[in-house]
Amino acid sequence: MIQIDNLTQQFSNGKGIFDVTFSVEKGEVFGFLGPNGSGKSTTIRHLMGYMKPQKGQAKIKDLDAWEKQAEARSHVGYLPGEIAFIDGLTGNDFLNMIGGMQGVHNKGRRAELIEKLQFNPKTPIRKMSKGMKQKVGIVATFMHDPDIYILDEPTSGLDPLMQKVFIDLVLEEKAKGKTFLMSSHSFSEIERTCDRAAIIRDGKIVTISNIHELQSMQRKVFNVTLTKQEDVKAILASELKPEKIDDFVVQIELQGNYDTFIHILSRYHVKNISADEQSLEQIFMDYYSREEV
């Protein structure tokens, strides 16, 4: 459904994307991960036909995304990363305009989505909060029932409750056989919905793998609070190689070896465990250190 081959675009400052290659199959939810400025949006801009590739090609349903951009876009529901609306419109004005441009005249789906996301479309857009604007954008993206969704950082600005509503919406569409490309800078945002993910850094694809592989590669850090000094000493000597960060707190880094962790901890009296999410940067660091080895 989406195919990107050796896509290259270098900007005058030397940044850009270089030989980006990946494809998204029908019915798949594909995550596109990378820190800010890594080239996610640039890649997506090529898919939407906003830029002409210097080298390579981006295709949607076998249509060249530059040469046949309007036709290619007709299959796509696009949620831009930075939502910039037109001055002076209400939510309804905006949705009417985009709906007309999409060629949708049935407002049933739109009403259903507004109901689901719970916002008032009569509000002027300039008076809306960031989250509300994001909801208007999501309705515009989903209301014409496209086959392919391209979502640039879709959950930014949404509260956790709405994030869940959004994820349910994605899963619902996925069940209908729809295809998704979703960019994000946080792993946890996409791990609940994606099948596969590509990681991009400095304009180059670092890896493309199954989401479960990425999950197992992800290291997690636990802060374990114990009650006795001798327990702290014993754990520090164990194969978990923890670090002491406070009198009674040790920090343990795990990467897949959860069994050992539970086994060892079961011998002591544990007062508290808290988990730190590993940032995407750390996942990249893992890749780089692995490449160096």
Place this chain on the structure above:
Amino acid sequence: MNLSLYSQMMKTNVKTFFGFGIGSAIYVTLMTSLFPMIEDNMEEIEGMMDMFPDALLRALGLETFNNYGQFISAEYYGLFYLLILGVFSVMMAIQLLARFVDRGSMAYLLSTRVSRAQVVITQILVLISGLIIIHILTFGAGFLAGEFLIETESTIAFSEFFEINFVGFLLFFAVGGYSLLISSMFNDERNAFSLAGGLTFLFYGMNMMGKIVTDIEWIRHFTPFSLYEPGKIASGDADVWLSCIILAAIGLISYILAVFIFRKRNLPL
């Protein structure tokens, strides 16, 4: 063009169109209402005008002053009209393209099956619709005021007053054209505005300078403003057809180029 985009753009900008149109109409009406008074005191006024340097009178189009057409050309179409419509054309042309690209909202206009060419053509039609609304209001107000406020036989002929407005419309069809062409090339709204506004100001200034300093009259060949001489249209001395053709051609070529350039360039959305 795309009808949904057009109607929303018209809805968003209709206040601006009517604001400029009504402002222009009121000005024409006010000036027209002054004409009977001027006409009654024509001798004194002509005597007073003899004291002004010729260059100034030429610049303002005040050389002859004996009928309504020449009066309204000098008092409105030769000066304020050019400023008001110049501001309008440049401002709208920049707002309709460069602003959307600069702010990123163009991403939404280009998120559907509507092509870039269709988006630009729609925006061009919005700009032209605005110009038409303003000119209809101005022409209508001037015509009605002429009918009801002026009782002498020196009332301007309908066809000449129409020509003054029609050639004026084509002048700003051309000014809007090159402004929209600039608007289609820039990612930065302010740069586009500076260039289109600066160019318009320069063209206007060149026309003025050419009229004031007869030695450099040739520079008027390089500005579209010289093709619009409302005073001469009123006295029947202007080559209206030639002006119309050249101005329409400048506009059309600019709009076509704008569509081509916007279709082919990378957009930072």
